[in-house]
Amino acid sequence: MTARLEPGRLAPAFTLLDQDENPVALKDLRGRRVILFFYPEAMTPGCTKEACDFRDSLAPLQAAGYTILGISRDLPEKLERFRERDGLTYDLLSDPDHKVHLKYGVWGDKMNYGKLIKGVIRSTFVVNEKGRVEHALYNVRATGHVARLRKLLGVG
Template sequence: MTTSTRLEAGQPAPEFTLTDQDGSPVSLGDYAGDKVIVYFYPAASTPGCTTEACDFRDNINSLKSAGYTVLGISKDAAPALKKFQTEQGLNFPLLSDPDLTVHNAYGAYGEKSLYGKTVTGTIRSTFAVDEAGAITLPLYNVKATGHVASLRKKLGIDA
């Protein structure tokens, strides 16, 4: 398995339409003219992904005040996403990408190191997209803990 091509700053963000936790379609194009943070996580309700999602939840106001909408994407089905959203009180859409089309378009699926072994799976990644739909900040292999604070610093967003 080869790692999909990684995106770089300045490239157009790949367009997508996915189903959210409620079964409704959500497209990146729905946010044209807005800034968006698209993040990929391996699996709903797992410890690292819960830490990361709650970090976004707890920092959503500072991100919103800087003009960002947050979209979380995993390969989980809508019912698992709904359960995750409800249990953790998540205040942003969770999108289902079961066939990994969007993961691959963003370079967020491929070989990674897990506990010292090389495995194939979701690469924890985050992308900031500007109002024109271009990637302004591509981040791969991010850590679940402290990620949003690091992201805010890189984007120049105060707490």
């Protein structure tokens, strides 16, 4: 597993395709606060729950100045279907070779149904206006995570 990011560190740069195959670069979001959430696979129960929780919290998070981006290894076509199926109104980014996952320390060993496997470690990062990691939350649960994040950020 790669090293985990610490608060205060510059968030690793990336450019990934969104669900519409448009490039999205983190550097283009400088001056805004960004929430990046890494999830294992679109349209699976836990990932759907987490994505829908972000959807349902989007208005207060955006009102507080946050841009939300979901990142997975899924290809843009699947991300587009996921977005349409569940009415997700924020961008989903495709990292099929998991290079960005490695930069953020979210690819590695994890337990899955009692078995040690390599995969995506569900994690969320809050990046400040200057491009620095404000919060690095590793190994979060799909259920209840967004509510805890809102409380941490003071977003009612």
